[in-house]
Amino acid sequence: MAVRPYWRGYLKLSLVTCAVTLSPATSEGGKVRFHTLNRKTGDRIRTRYIDSSSEKIVDDDDQAKAYAMGEDDYVILEEEDLDSVQLESARTIDIDEFVETDTIEWVYFDSPYFVVPADEVGEEAFTVIREAMAQSNVVGVSRLVLGNRERAVMLQPWDTGIILWTLRFGDEVRDEDEYWEKVDDEKVDKKMLSMVEQLIEERTTAWSDAMVKDPVQDRLKEIIRAKAKPSKKAKPKQPAADEEESSSNVIDLMAALKKSLEGKPETTKRSRR
Incomplete structure (x- = not known):
């Protein structure tokens, strides 16, 4: 709609x-949003602007935008300054x-x-x-x-x-050269390059918005639904054994590539673009 x-x-x-x-x-709209509550009363907590010195609430009419020139040194801008x-x-x-x-x-x-x-x-x-x-x-x-x-x-x-x-x-976009200069520009091993290209070819498929689903939001909603029904206590979903991250570290890049290529996919090769 x-x-x-x-x-x-x-x-x-x-x-x-x-x-x-x-x-x-x-x-x-589909994201889970939270409110901050007083745990003791269950009431929502409101945010207000407080003067840092007097610790008193500042009225809307007394609030002003200012630019910091230095520590405790500000230039106040009026609405007409901003409008201009x-x-x-x-x-x-x-x-x-x-x-x-x-x-x-x-x-x-x-x-x-x-x-x-x-x-x-x-x-x-x-x-x-x-x-x-x-x-x-x-x-x-x-x-x-x-x-x-x-x-x-x-x-x-x-x-x-x-x-x-x-x-x-x-001025909001950083200069990429400051970061790329940290990466060594060395010639790659042709054999390893060919193996990586083979891995890419095997995993190339058509784009789908299912690739960018947010599993965290789905799990949060499951927890919220479970907590909303006290009679049905649900334990947090535990990751499957094959989903757990392996603790072994492969140091040899060539060995890692060979191991990747040795494993044949269980399903048929996905359609290419």
Whole structure:
């Protein structure tokens, strides 16, 4: 079932404009969420802002955003200061730049949203923008205010719609060279390379969302259901013997690869992509 739109506004490319809606492409509705209770009373615990010196509760009107210049040295920013740096329009996705598809590294991707026309009047303009990007093999780059925060966004043609990805800013992405330089760039043994390639070939199959199921959530729900029925006490599921991690350490990489290839799969070879 489609969820209610998270955002309503306009998609604009030069003089072409259409009304659109944004809906989250992912959901956390199935996750187990916890509340913090007072164990003695069973009542929920509320969080409040407390002054670190007086230890008194601070009213909403007295709370202010501040930037730390140093220890116990802050610059307070008023609402008008924050408003002055916001986009002129918080309701328009104005595409002012395009880049070739697949040139934005995945590490910049944050959260995806479905973009669709908000009404029949805007469908033609929406379709023209989407098809033009698809045929030109480009994605659009723009800015948008979501959750009171200005975000860089990427618009990607996808099927009959558009996927909008919020993007991390450049200073939020670490330089990979700082980490890769720690990895020795040595030539690999051709025989071992061939053996690993054989292992990969045997395990290559078609993608399925079953590969990314969350077993922890399922087990938590089982425990919650069991605790909700005191008459039926259920013991936590114990891992099967063959699921337990082996305590033996294989030091020889070649021996480990040979051992991996010796074991023949019990089932038929999975379908390849």
